[in-house]
Amino acid sequence: MRAPNESTGRTTGRRITGAAASLAALAGLAGAAWSVRNVPAAIGGRLAGVRAERAARSPQFRDGTFHNRSDTRTTVPVSDRSLVRELLFGKQKRRPAAPVPLLRPAAETNIDPARELNVIWYGHASALIEIEGRRVLLDPVWSDRCSPSTAVGPRRLHEPPVRLDELPRLDAILISHDHYDHLDMGTVRELTDRQAAPFLVPLGVGAHLDRWGVPPERIIELDWSQTHQVAELEITCTGAQHFSGRGLRRNGTLWGSWVVAGRQRRAYYTGDSGYFGGYAEIGAAHGPFDVTLMQIGAYDRAWPGIHMFPEEAVDAHLDLRGGLFLPVHWATFNLALHDWSEPVDRVWAEAKARDVRLAVPRPGERVVVDDPPAVDGWWQAIA
């Protein structure tokens, strides 16, 4: 499926059937009546002062909110079904039938810092890139639920394979956007205490970090195509086709993807996105990439513009001039109506058909990009 299914219309109606993160937010808000303690803080901050001025200067910002390059509906009507009925009574197997196997990454041996490139996926979109002796953490979510509430909202289907206090010393923490399954207040607060690394975030997301006590000097806000140097790494915020919001307000902060480039090695992370023409441009400007971390889960025919289907993720990987394809955004939270294992089954078939190198690690497993583990279908035993 190559067409991005963009629409020139503005988002209208049926928002309640919107993307999974919104469902999570709404579920969380409904639950706030009996679990209110941390909800206002978890929703985050609002742009003011310098942050608001910087946002207003962005080409992505107009009429008070951020926009995709093409007007994109978050949801489209799907005439032959009711999403709400399917959500409540659908027969899909949305969770694994047995515990998800977790691994604990072993200490590395024989590191050649000039050539080092490994990825450790911790579940959903949380991952660590080990690149040329540096450590870059992506979208860390360690809480039990991705929700503003600790009592309601999508709950983890497996524990994190390591504790936050077991992470190595980090050089940078990257956030793709402010949805709860990518930006988690509890995790941010703990990382603020335990680590000294800066948080690199798309424009506006710093307002949430401000509210949660991250020191201003550790918040680096970037617009699309802006680069920040961390030691020898050039870290660039690149485009994505998605949306944002932690409460009722939409698109008050920017969303993005990330390029992490060392002297020799390059990695790319999609964040959340629909398939769009930006991938070929990012590939031309910043590729080829030794590894791409590609969002494959939480898709639906009702929101084709803002989450890729697995086959589109393979299209995007090829556009990006990716080497190894490493799927993320699946396994850990039940955020859409498809079977738990469907995203990775579909991506495996598509990668085989199109001769794309694929690694499907268990949570916590280190993938050495130059010597990845063979795909063994481990998830099928518990699907």
Ligand SMILES: [Zn+2]
């Ligand atoms: Zn999202």
